[in-house]
Amino acid sequence: MAMFAKFKSGLQKTRDFFTQGFTKIAGNLGRFDEDMLEELSMLMIQADVSVSSTEFIIGRVKDHIKATGDTRVEAVLEVIRQAMSDALGPTCHLDIDPNVLNVILMVGVNGTGKTTTTGKLAWAYKQQGYKVVMAAADTFRAAAIDQLEVWAERSEADLIKGEQGSDPASVVFNAIQAAKSRSAQVLIVDTAGRLHNKKNLMDELAKIRRIIGREAGDAKVTSLLVIDATTGQNALFQAQAFNEVTDLDGLVITKLDGNAKGGIALTVAREAQLPIYFAGLGEQIDDLQEFDRESYINSLIPEEISQGKA
Numbered sequence: 083m084a085m086f087a088k089f090k091s092g093l094q095k096t097r098d099f100f101t102q103g104f105t106k107i108a109g110n111l112g113r114f115d116e117d118m119l120e121e122l123s124m125l126m127i128q129a130d131v132s133v134s135s136t137e138f139i140i141g142r143v144k145d146h147i148k149a150t151g152d153t154r155v156e157a158v159l160e161v162i163r164q165a166m167s168d169a170l171g172p173t174c175h176l177d178i179d180p181n182v183l184n185v186i187l188m189v190g191v192n193g194t195g196k197t198t199t200t201g202k203l204a205w206a207y208k209q210q211g212y213k214v215v216m217a218a219a220d221t222f223r224a225a226a227i228d229q230l231e232v233w234a235e236r237s238e239a240d241l242i243k244g245e246q247g248s249d250p251a252s253v254v255f256n257a258i259q260a261a262k263s264r265s266a267q268v269l270i271v272d273t274a275g276r277l278h279n280k281k282n283l284m285d286e287l288a289k290i291r292r293i294i295g296r297e298a299g300d301a302k303v304t305s306l307l308v309i310d311a312t313t314g315q316n317a318l319f320q321a322q323a324f325n326e327v328t329d330l331d332g333l334v335i336t337k338l339d340g341n342a343k344g345g346i347a348l349t350v351a352r353e354a355q356l357p358i359y360f361a362g363l364g365e366q367i368d369d370l371q372e373f374d375r376e377s378y379i380n381s382l383i384p385e386e387i388s389q390g391k392a
Contacts, residue, residue: 088363088377089371089381091363091364092371094339096345097381100382103121104159107122119144132349132353135348135353159383166383170347171351171352175359176332176372178268183262183268183269183300183301184301185270185301187273189324190320192274193310195336197233199308200272201233201234203360205236205367206370215241216230216239217270219273220275226274236367242257250273251289251292258297269301283327284328287328288328305328306330307324307333312337318354321354325356332358335347336362338361339362339369345382347373359373
C-alpha cells in the first residue's frame with residue numbers, strides 16, 4: 083500500500099471527524115464568518131489540536147481573510163493546510179549510515195507501544211537489507227523481553243537480552259559487542275520508561291549513553307520518543323518531560339488509527355519542537371510508516387467540502 087493510502091486509511095477516524103465537522107460548519111454557505119471560525123476552533127481542539135496550536139492556525143486564517151477578504155471554504159482549507167505544514171516543520175528521515183553503527187534509542191513510558199515499535203522498526207530495516215540487532219534494555223518488565231523475542235523471530239533480527247532486573251547498561255554493552263562482531267549496521271535499544279522517577283530514568287539513560295560513547299564512539303546515535311496518540315494532551319506532557327531528562331532527536335507517534343484525535347501529532351511536533359520520524363497507523367507489521375508531512379495533512383483535511391462530500 084502506498085504511503086498516502088496508508089496515512090489516509092490510518093487517519094480515517096480523524097478524517098471523518100474533520101470532514102463531518104467542516105461540512106456542518108460551512109458546507110451549506112460555502113464561506114466562513116467569525117462565528118464559523120470559532121466553531122472551527124472547537125472542532126480542532128476536539129481532535130486534540132491544542133489551544134495554542136489551534137490559535138496559531140486560526141490566526142493564520144484570520145490574517146488571510148483580513149488581507150484578502152477571501153472567506154471561501156476552499157481558500158480557508160488551503161490556509162489551514164499551509165499553517166499545519168509550518169507547525170509540523172520539515173519532513174525528517176532517519177537515514178542509516180552504512181559506514182558506522184547506527185544506534186537508535188527507543189524511549190517512552192510503558193504502554194505507548196515502544197517495544198512493539200522497536201520490533202516493527204527492526205523488521206522495516208531488515209526489509210531494507212540491513213543487519214539488525216535489538217537490545218532488550220527494558221529489564222524491569224519481563225513482558226518487554228518476551229515481546230522482543232517474538233519480534234526477533236518475526237523480523238529475523240538478532241536479540242540481545244539479560245535477566246529480568248539486570249543492569250540495562252550491561253545489556254547495551256553486550257549488544258554493542260554483538261553488533262560489532264556480526265557487522266550489524268543497526269542497533270535498536272528498547273529502554274525502560276519509568277517517567278514517575280525522573281532521577282532514576284535520567285541516570286539510567288545517561289549510563290547507557292556513556293556505554294555507547296565508550297564502546298562505539300563513532301556510532302550515529304538517535305533518540306526517539308514513542309508516544310501514544312490516544313493519550314491526547316498527555317502525549318505533549320511526556321514529550322516535554324522526557325526532553326528534560328535526555329536529548330531527544332525526534333518522535334514516533336503510535337496508534338494514530340485508534341481514535342478521531344489525530345491532531346495530537348501536530349500539537350506535539352509544534353510545541354515540543356521535535357520532528358516526527360515515524361507514525362504507527364495500524365496493528366500490522368508494515369503499518370509503521372515514515373512520517374510524511376504532506377501525506378498526514380492531506381489525509382487529515384478534506385480536499386473539498388461540497389454538500390457534505392469530501
